[in-house]
Amino acid sequence: MEMRFDGKVAVLSGAGRGLGREQALLLAARGAKVVVNDLGVAIDGGAPSSAPAQEVVDLIKAAGGEAIANFSDVSQESGVKQLVADAVAAFGGVDILVCNAGTIAHGTEPDALNPDMFQKQLDLMVTGVGLLVSAAWPYLASSGQGRIVLTSSSGGVFGINTSAYYGAAKGGVIGLLRCLALDGDACGIKINALCPLASTRLFAGFSDNEEFNNWFNDKARPEYVAPLVGYLAHADCEPTGRAFLVGLGHVSEIFTGLTKGWGTPGHDIEDVRDHFGEIADQTGYAVPASSAAATGFIIKDAPARRA
Template sequence: MPTPELRFDGRVAVVTGGGRGLGRSYALLLAERGCKVVVNDLGGAIRGDGPDTSVAQSVVDEIVAAGGEAIANADTVATPEGGRAIVQAALDTWGRIDVLIHNAGNVRYGSIRDIPYEDFRAVVDVHLLGAFHVVQAAFGPMCDAGYGRIVLTSSIGGAYGNVNCVNYGVSKSGMIGLNNIAALEGEAHGVKCNIIAPGAVTRMADGLDISQYPPMGPELVAPVVGWLCHESCSVSGEMVSSMAGRISRMFIAETVGTYRPHWTIEDVGSATEAWHDKDGLLDLGLHGYIEHLGYSFAMARSEIAEAQ
C-alpha cells in the first residue's frame, strides 16, 4: 500500500525569509499540502540592505494561484517588535500558529580580527536574535494550544566553524542552545523544536565556486523540513542535516572520560589520551544536562567505592 500523504490541512505556518531560496521552497511545499502560510521576507539584498516587499508577495501570489492560502509580511525578525508582529500576522488572520520556520538570513563576511562590529551585529541580529524574537512570540500561543512545531536553521558552519564568517558561525552555533531549551520547555505542551542544517545552492552561495557541486537545490531540503513541521514528527531537540540529497543527524557527543579524586595540571596533561578516547562516545540527547550530571556523579561514586 502507498504511504498516506502527510498533510497540513487546518494548520498555519510562519516562514521567515520565505521569499527566496530555501524559505520559498518551504512555503510552497507546506501550502501545497494544505497549510496556510505567512510568508515573511523583507526582500533585501544578501547583506540585508534595500528592502523589497514584492519578494514575499510574489510567493503569496504563487500559492494563491495554485489554490492555497497565504499572506505576505515584511516585518523584520531583527527586533522584538518585528518578531511579535510576524507571529501576530498569523494570529490576526487565522487565529492560530502551528508551525514556525526561522529561515531568514543575511551574509557579511569577516574574520575575528577584522570584521566591523556593525557587520557582526547585523548577522547576529537576524540569524540568532531573530530566532529568539520569533520563537518567543510563537511559544506562548503554541504552548497554550498544546501543539507546535518549530524549525530553526543552523549550519555546518555553526557546528564545525569556517573561516571569515565569525558572525555566521556564532549565530548558527547559538541556535543549538535555543533549540535545546525550546524543546525542553515545550515538551510538556506538545511543542517540538528541531534544527535544520541545510546545504543548498541559493543566493547565499553568491561568490562561491560551485562548479564541482552535485545537484543541491532547495527542493532537496524542503521535504526534510516538511517532516520536522508535521504532527507525525517523532523527534525534538535534534539537529538534522540535509545536503545534496543526503540526510543525517548531527549531535553533540562526549567521550566516556576518566576520573581521579585529585588532579594537578601535570595530571591533566598526562591523561590527555584517556579523556580524548572516542571509544564508547556518549550521546546524551535532549535531557543531556541531567544525564551528564548523572554520568559524572556515577563515575566518581564508582571509583570512590572501588578505592575503598
C-alpha cells in the same frame, strides 16, 4: 498515507527566496495556510523589497492555496510581534513556525572582527529567532502539537573559514534549539533544526572554483531541503531537540557526544597531559539529552574515582 497540513497555520520567516520559498510552496501544496515573511533585503541586509514575499504568496494563491505576505524585520521585537499578530488576524493562530531569515558576512579575517557586525548577525539569527519563538509560543502550545523548525548551519557546528560572525550566530541557534526543546516537552511543542546545503544567495562566494560551483548549483537545489522541513513540521514528527545536515538529496543527523573520559580528584596539569588519550577516546561515547544528563554522566562515576 500522505502527510498533509490541512487546517494548520504555518509561519515562515525568510520565505521569499531560496530555502524558505520552497518550504512555503511545499507546505501550502500540502494544505497549510501560510504566512510568508520576508523583508526582501540584499545578501548584506540592505535594500528591502516586498517583491519576493508577495511573489511566493501569488504562486500559492494561483495554485489554489491560502497565504498572506508579511514584510516585518524579524531582527526586531516589534517585527516578530507583528508577524505573529498578522498570522493570528488572518488565520486564527500559529501551528508551525519555520525560522529561515538570515544574512551572511564572510571573508573577514580574525584580526579584523568588529562588534557592530557581530551584533547585526546575532540580532537576526539568534535574538530575533528567540523573540519570534517567544511571540508564537502561546499559540503553538495551545494546540499541544506545535512544531518549530530552526535553521542553523554546518558552519555553526563544524566551523568555516573567515566567517566568525555567521558561525557564531548559527552556533547560537543550536543552543536555542537544545534549551527550547526541553521547555517544549511540557506542552507538546517539538523543535528541531536543520543545517542546509543548498545553492542559495548565502552560499555564493564560498568557492572560487567555477567547476565546483556549476556542479553545486545543479545538485544542491533548495527544493531538496524542503521535505525534511515538511516532516519536522508535521504533527506526526516525534523527535525533538535534534539537528540535521540536509542537501544534495541526503539527510544526516548531527549529534553531540560525550566521551567516557577520565578523572580523579585533585589531578594536576601533568595528569591531564598523561591521560589525554583517555579523555579524548571516543569509544563508548554517550549522547546526553540535556546539560543535566551530561553532568549526571560524570557524577555517576565519582564514587569509583574516590575509591
